[in-house]
Amino acid sequence: xxxxxxxxxxxxxxxxxxxxxxxxxxxxxxxxxxxxxxxxxxxxxxxxxxxxxxxxxxxxxxxxxxxxxxxxxxxxxxxxxxxxxxxxxxxxxxxxxxxxxxxxxxxxxxxxxxxxxxxxxxxxxxxxxxxxxxxxxxxxxxxxxxxxxxxxxxxxxxxxxxxxxxxxxxxxxxxxxxxxxxxxxxxxxxxxxxxxxxxxxxxxxxxxxxxxxxxxxxxxxxxxxxxxxxxxxxxxxxxxxxxxxxxxxxxxxxxxxxxxxxxxxxxxxxxxxxxxxxxxxxxxxxxxxx
Amino acid sequence: xxxxxxxxxxxxxxxxxxxxxxxxxxxxxxxxxxxxxxxxxxxxxxxxxxxxxxxxxxxxxxxxxxxxxxxxxxxxxxxxxxxxxxxxxxxxxxxxxxxxxxxxxxxxxxxxxxxxxxxxxxxxxxxxxxxxxxxxxxxxxxxxxxxxxxxxxxxxxxxxxxxxxxxxxxxxxxxxxxxxxxxxxxxxxxxxxxxxxxxxxxxxxxxxxxxxxxxxxxxxxxxxxxxxxxxxxxxxxxxxxxxxxxxxxxxxxxxxxxxxxxxxxxxxxxxxxxxxxxxxxxxxxxxxxxxxxxxxxxxxxxxxxxxxxxxxxxxxxxxxxxxxxxxxxxxxxxxxxxxxxxxxxxxxxxxxxxxxxxxxxxxxxxxxxxxxxxxxxxxxxxxxxxxxxxxx
Numbered sequence: 160x161x162x163x164x165x166x167x168x169x170x171x172x173x174x175x176x177x178x179x180x181x182x183x184x185x186x187x188x189x190x191x192x193x194x195x196x197x198x199x200x201x202x203x204x205x206x207x208x209x210x211x212x213x214x215x216x217x218x219x220x221x222x223x224x225x226x227x228x229x230x231x232x233x234x235x236x237x238x239x240x241x242x243x244x245x246x247x248x249x250x251x252x253x254x255x256x257x258x259x260x261x262x263x264x265x266x267x268x269x270x271x272x273x274x275x276x277x278x279x280x281x282x283x284x285x286x287x288x289x290x291x292x293x294x295x296x297x298x299x300x301x302x303x304x305x306x307x308x309x310x311x312x313x314x315x316x317x318x319x320x321x322x323x324x325x326x327x328x329x330x331x332x333x334x335x336x337x338x339x340x341x342x343x344x345x346x347x348x349x350x351x352x353x354x355x356x357x358x359x360x361x362x363x364x365x366x367x368x369x370x371x372x373x374x375x376x377x378x379x380x381x382x383x384x385x386x387x388x389x390x391x392x393x394x395x396x397x398x399x400x401x402x403x404x405x406x407x408x409x410x411x412x413x414x415x416x417x418x419x420x421x422x423x424x425x426x427x428x429x430x431x432x433x434x435x436x437x438x439x440x441x442x443x444x445x446x447x448x449x
Numbered sequence: 450x451x452x453x454x455x456x457x458x459x460x461x462x463x464x465x466x467x468x469x470x471x472x473x474x475x476x477x478x479x480x481x482x483x484x485x486x487x488x489x490x491x492x493x494x495x496x497x498x499x500x501x502x503x504x505x506x507x508x509x510x511x512x513x514x515x516x517x518x519x520x521x522x523x524x525x526x527x528x529x530x531x532x533x534x535x536x537x538x539x540x541x542x543x544x545x546x547x548x549x550x551x552x553x554x555x556x557x558x559x560x561x562x563x564x565x566x567x568x569x570x571x572x573x574x575x576x577x578x579x580x581x582x583x584x585x586x587x588x589x590x591x592x593x594x595x596x597x598x599x600x601x602x603x604x605x606x607x608x609x610x611x612x613x614x615x616x617x618x619x620x621x622x623x624x625x626x627x628x629x630x631x632x633x634x635x636x637x638x639x640x641x642x643x644x645x646x647x648x649x650x651x652x653x654x655x656x657x658x659x660x661x662x663x664x665x666x667x668x669x670x671x672x673x674x675x676x677x678x679x680x681x682x683x684x685x686x687x688x689x690x691x692x693x694x695x696x697x698x699x700x701x702x703x704x705x706x707x708x709x710x711x712x713x714x715x716x717x718x719x720x721x722x723x724x725x726x727x728x729x730x731x732x733x734x735x736x737x738x739x740x741x742x743x744x745x746x747x748x749x750x751x752x753x754x755x756x757x758x759x760x761x762x763x764x765x766x767x768x769x770x771x772x773x774x775x776x777x778x779x780x781x782x783x784x785x786x787x788x789x790x791x792x793x794x795x796x797x798x799x800x801x802x803x804x805x806x807x808x809x810x811x812x813x814x815x816x817x818x819x820x821x822x823x824x825x826x827x828x829x830x831x832x833x834x835x836x837x838x839x840x841x
Contacts, residue, residue, distance in 0.1 A: 342549070342550060345517075350540075360554075
């Protein structure tokens with residue numbers, strides 16, 4: 160009798176083993192290491208002291224937290240743009256397109272995901288650099304006198320990021336809107352609502368879990384992205400991940416890099432928390448659902 | 450096509466003055482080569498409970514969506530209170546609709562669901578409060594204002610969906626099979642409740658259904674829709690007792706049904722021979738003319754077929770001109786007050802007859818010999834539909 164219970168317990172342990180290993184080895188352990196690392200200060204070669212020195216250094220150097228704020232605000236901008244562009248697209252796919260077009264459209268949206276970030280960013284470079292396609296076209300048509308450089312501006316970075324992350328906005332939106340009964344929209348009109356009222360009072364509240372979950376994923380991906388801001392924004396992009404990379408690789412200051420990494424995590428978590436509070440949603444009702 | 454001018458009044462002078470809540474004039478709708486609704490005309494006087502009854506796919510939902518404004522008719526005109534609404538978008542028509550799955554807004558509570566339409570009309574806050582309270586009182590759910598939709602029972606949701614429309618004081622309320630999702634017991638209760646609500650609000654209800662008992666129980670008038678057209682419009686009694694077409698006779702209520710050939714005919718009376726070789730007498734029904742030796746459809750309702758034990762009936766002489774058949778009880782179909790016997794008659798035909806089964810010794814039993822009699826007047830012969838348009 161007890162052997163049956165043992166077997167059940169063993170199977171439970173075996174079932175949870177991969178999950179536990181993943182959480183412990185790849186999430187918990189590195190982060191604990193990072194915390195320990197970030198709390199260490201190098202006072203002399205091979206001599207370390209524990210303290211908050213790395214965090215104090217961050218607070219005292221405006222360039223650091225300016226970069227963090229800039230990364231945060233630009234990420235928010237990217238998220239908002241992705242939502243504004245992604246919502247109509249998702250609405251069209253989920254509600255207006257016919258059954259067959261829907262699948263085709265969804266596939267078209269997914270295709271860019273098959274290509275790596277690097278190649279996609281390189282595509283933008285080919286288009287936008289001084290000797291690129293757009294610049295050449297402008298000169299050929301006579302709209303521009305000389306070569307035009309489109310790369311290395313904030314607008315380019317934002318555009319590139321929107322392009323990279325918009326898919327992660329559209330997918331959760333399509334899946335929530337898809338679950339919405341068309342009769343609900345028709346009822347909205349039938350009871351006297353204008354198009355705007357129906358959108359504001361019925362469609363958006365219904366799609367809120369999808370909107371919030373899309374925004375969270377998009378914001379996290381943007382704030383933590385590295386390739387796109389560096390390639391499209393160049394050395395001046397001042398993205399916070401670039402600072403972290405610099406600390407780790409260029410300056411070989413792992414302690415400071417670890418502290419920066421934690422600050423980024425804390426900052427994005429704070430923004431997501433504020434967003435959830437403002438929209439009245441919970442993590443369970445948004446990300447966990449889609 | 451059928452038009453029911455005599456519903457409101459027979460006096461044409463008064464009829465011109467009276468404005469019907471809803472009129473459809475030659476409304477058609479085609480999707481490509483498919484003609485979903487064909488030339489439907491009808492008018493509904495104020496305060497009527499009007500049902501459109503038809504099998505699924507007959508075009509009744511399309512017709513309703515055209516009235517609500519979600520589809521545009523390919524031809525014809527729709528008038529509400531005498532004014533054409535073809536150019537009016539759905540959110541400006543004073544026609545409200547209860548959807549099949551109700552479509553209550555799950556992100557709003559009951560109060561907000563009902564207040565939604567009023568807010569769209571920019572009614573003042575105090576006025577909204579008063580109207581919502583009032584309508585909740587009228588549907589006998591005064592305490593649910595602050596409940597969420599998912600906390601309501603099926604019947605409560607139903608009533609909220611109606612209240613949400615009625616608070617806007619519509620000219621016409623459309624109901625698209627709203628009872629379909631309820632279980633049987635609740636559906637029976639809601640039928641009566643809907644009828645009472647309609648009396649209370651005194652608004653024109655248009656009720657779409659494929660369930661004939663819903664239509665017959667609740668309606669003042671029923672339109673039978675088949676293949677995109679109205680076959681007949683009339684009171685439930687008229688449809689049941691005087692069907693105009695074979696389709697109506699077969700669709701409304703239960704019938705014993707035969708295909709037969711006309712043998713001879715004198716006036717209204719016809720003598721026919723059924724496919725299995727039974728010779729019966731019947732009455733000409735329907736608008737289509739009956740050809741000599743033409744094919745007919747024969748309908749006899751089970752409640753008019755009288756089943757008697759042969760031993761007891763032996764001495765009694767059946768009335769002149771009645772149909773008389775002898776057979777054996779094949780099986781009893783017990784269903785409380787609606788119980789029937791299935792009688793195997795001559796040449797293996799099966800006939801259903803209503804009987805009273807009390808559970809006593811007098812009940813018929815399987816295998817017993819019985820005599821079936823039914824009056825000629827209740828044996829309706831319709832000319833068999835040979836080509837489209839024959840019944841129109």
